[in-house]
Amino acid sequence: MLLEEVLSESSSNYDRGGKSHLYRTIPSLVDYLLIEQDAMLVDLFSRRKGSDLWKIERHSSPEAAVYLPSLDFSISLRDLYEKIVFPAADK
Numbered sequence: 001m002l003l004e005e006v007l008s009e010s011s012s013n014y015d016r017g018g019k020s021h022l023y024r025t026i027p028s029l030v031d032y033l034l035i036e037q038d039a040m041l042v043d044l045f046s047r048r049k050g051s052d053l054w055k056i057e058r059h060s061s062p063e064a065a066v067y068l069p070s071l072d073f074s075i076s077l078r079d080l081y082e083k084i085v086f087p088a089a090d091k
Contacts, residue, residue: 002031002070009038020045024054030070038087040077042066 003023007015016034023032024045032045044057046069059066062078 001026001028002033002068003029004033004035006035006037012036031068033066033068035080037084040081040086042077042080044068 003026005015005019005023020032020034023029024047030047034043034045036042040060040062042059042064044059044066046055046057047053048055057066059077062081063076065074065076066080067074
C-alpha cells in the first residue's frame with residue numbers, strides 16, 4: 001500500500017513527526033510519500049521487505065525520479081510538480 005501526504009506549512013511538523021510514526025505502524029503500508037507543496041522536495045519512506053525497517057530517500061531535483069516499490073512505478077519530480085507554480089522567494 002502507498003500513502004501520499006501533501007505537506008502544508010501549518011501541519012508539516014506534525015505530518016513529519018507524530019503522524020508519520022503512526023502511519024508507519026500500519027502493517028500493509030509499504031511506501032509513505034511526503035510531498036512539499038511550496039518547494040520541489042519529496043521524501044519517500046519504503047518498508048524493507050519482511051521487516052519494520054524503513055529506507056528513507058529525499059529527492060529535490062526536477063530530474064530525480066521517485067521509484068515506488070509498492071506500485072512498481074517511477075515518476076520524475078518534474079512530472080509530479082508539472083502544473084505547480086512555486087511562490088517567489090523573498091528578496
